[in-house]
Amino acid sequence: MSTTWHDSRFGPGSYEYSAQEDRCVPRQRVNIPATLRISGGTSFHTVVHDLGAGGFAAFSAEPLPEGVACWLTLPGLDAVQAHVAWWREGRLGAAFSGLLDPAVIDEMLNSYSEARSPKAVR
Template sequence: MPTEKDTYALAAQEDRCSPRTKLTIPATLRASGGRAFQSVVHDLSISGFSAASINRMHEGQMCWLTLPGLESLQAEVVWWDNCIVGCAFTELLSPIVHDNILQRYSNLNAPRKAI
């Protein structure tokens, strides 16, 4: 019988109860017991993220994601594949914080217009 933790992981990764937005955000990632390293977040939702991970991370491992201007966000590793890690936030990200991040980084790769 699935536990509450299993149900949350399934909802966060399979059901995609919240839309994931593809973007590029410079970040710092630190696995439990390890040192922080520079990373890039590839997609983000209120329930989780995927990011580059130079270190092998294991399902169930706790980690902390630090985005520019925000405090560290605790998450649990759900999957790791070829230097990309998928994590579920321990607490859902506030929709207001999520929207602010999207506003700030969605146009990062858009061409800039000359004025």
């Protein structure tokens, strides 16, 4: 069974939809080297360029289908499950399956925020 952002699991009113459409949780610009693995695929290196408790945006040269499960591994953390919300011109947006812990967000922002840290990868 295929799931998309338009069926009941991801449609209006769901957490995943709100995280992408309403941005109910703010995102911060970052530049974090990470690894992304799509369900049934191999992992690849990427750069996360915005991050929030509800989701992220990153680079992906290959088109990824909406709704597909993926796992994002940020430096020093275990993989976190998400679902692809969109892919356009080498960039993807995804909603985490659950909100990230605020301490994780703070650590990533302190280490990789474009506005705050010289550690950011350019």
